[in-house]
Every structure is written in structure tokens, then in C-alpha cells.
Amino acid sequence: MKIFLKSILLTLPLLCLPSTAEQWRSVTTDSQLNYEVTFQGLPIAGQFKRFSVIYSPAAKLLVKVDVGSADMSDDELNSEIANADWFDTGRFSEATFSSESLNAQSNASQDFIAAGNLNLKGVSEPVDVPFLWRQDAENPGRAIMSGQLTLQRSDFSIGIGDWSSGEQIGIDVSVSFIVHMQRQTDELTH
Template sequence: MNLRARLAGALLLASVGATAPAADWGMDAAASRLEFIATYERQAAPGVFRRFNTRLRFDPERPQGGRLHVTVMLANTDMDSTDINEAIRAPEWFDLARFQQAEFTSSDIRRTAPRQYVARGVLRLKGVNREVTVPFTWDGAGDTAVMAGELTLDRTAFGIGTGEWAAGDPIGLHVKVKFKVTLRKAG
């Protein structure tokens, strides 16, 4: 009885180990950063998304089946200038009265090289859904991991900067987005 129970337990553990679901990871906000670099008159105009969250289900050894979900509170966008921070709330830009949040969802994560992955998914920004590929590196040690990467978006694909602003001058069309996110395995 005792032996059988232990045997069953061991078998169960083994089978769980074989098909172990990918771990759930939560974000350490204080140690994470999501920033972007727009351009004005071809000069870098950087900004930070001060409030965002990342939820991830991921096994770096078996990335397929992983799932990434990022939400960004656009009201907490900071371009280090009170005037600019005020201006980007307007309908021509983020239109914060109607769209408070941006979202990226991916359930298609692949490894491209050791510790390098891409997450293909949908970015929902200002009411527009667009397929986006997010490359990232993964540095994990035990229950902590850092994922980092960058990508370039065309702001007009999402209607960011409408009307006269839709031309690439004086505010450029391409915006680089950079992230470095510290994740902790959910207990």
C-alpha cells in the first residue's frame, strides 16, 4: 500500500515533469522599463511608458505554447516635457479621452537562436490592431529572468499623429520601442 502509493506518486511526478506546463511569470515593475524613441527634426525625442504590465507563460526550452500579454497605460507616458506630455493626449496623438490602454498579445513564440526569441502577435493601439513581431532575448536564472528587445513601429499605422502630423516632418514616422523587463516566476 505504502509502496504502491509512493510508486504512484513517483509516476505522477514523472508524468507531470514530462508535460510540465510552462511557468507563469509576473513582472517586477520597479526593475522593468518600457521606452520609446520618436524623432523631432530628425533628433531623438525619447519617452517612457511609466505604467505597464507584462504577463507571460513561457518555458525557454519549449517556447511554443507560450503566451505573452503586455498592457500599457498611455496616460503615464512621459517625454520629460510638460508641454509635450500635454500635447500627446490630444485626439491627433494618443487620444487619451478614448483610448487609455495599449495591448500586445502573442501566443506564437519561437526560438530563433540560443536565448533569442520572437513573439508574433497583435498590437492594439488607439483602436487599431496590427500584426507585430517582437524579438527578445531571454536571460533566466532560477526564478528570475530578464527579457529585453527592441522593435520599430510606423506610428501612422496606428493613427498616431493624424492630419498635418501624418507627414514625416517635423515629427518622424518611425518610433523605436525598447523594453527590458524583469520577470519573476509566479509561486
């Protein structure tokens, strides 16, 4: 019994020591978060100019998007999509995706699916985000995360009222991203 207590007492300080966890953060100046919808059958593109990504391999993917940074390269369109029928940026300024699990695809060590919830315009929906992870061979502290998925804007009450039918503006929204990532080392305590 004394040996057991001694072992616990000697191990306790080790449990409180800081440890390092691998974490990656987006380099926003080099990254892109794009979307594409159809307007009367023709593609029209936009992008979010302000967003951040935090990735902890085998643990968590967290994406935060400043919805007011949506840019469709037209001031009139940008003003319209900020309104209540669309993004309602006055009430819902941020969208977040937070993974609940990260799974490697069967035969690829660089293909993953982050399953989690997307919170957009006050609505939370389950979403799977497929992505390719490529670490820079010359600089192991850098990597690129890229991928593409399709969302239905109606799931998040985007384009309501006269816009909800999908006749003029399609319901499907293609989202693509190329995110340059930088390795970080955070001190964590248990």
C-alpha cells in the same frame, strides 16, 4: 470493454486535479518601456511608466500599457501627446500586445520572436516582438526580458492631421524594453 471503462473512470479524477503552469510576471519597479522618435531630425525619447508583462514560456506573451503614463520629460509635450491627434488617452487608455505564437530563433536558446497583434488607439496590427530571455543564474525565479523593435506611428493613427507627413516628427518609432520578471506559480484546473 469493462477494463476500458474502468480505466476511463480511474483516469477521470486525475484530469480534474490542479496542475501548475510556469508563468512569469513583470516587476514594474525595476522595468523600462522606452520609445524614441525624431523631431526635426533629432532624437527625442520617452517612456511608459505603467505597464505589465505576463509571459508563459512556449505559450503566450501579454503586454498591457497604460498609454496615459507616456512621459517625454516635458509637461507640455506630455499634455500634447494625450490629445486626439496623438494617443487620444481619453478614448483609448490602454494598449495591448497579445502573442499568437512564440518561436525560438534558429541557433539561440534565449532569442525568441513573439508574433501577435498590437492594439493601440483602436487599431489592431500584426507585430513581431523579438526578445532575449536571460534567466538569473543565482536566482532561477528571476529573469530579464529585453528587446527592441521599430513601429510606424501612422499604422496606428498616431500623429494625425498636420503631424501625419513625418516632416517634423518622424514616422518610425523605436521601442526598447528591459523587463525584470518574477516566476509565478498559478494553480490551473483542467
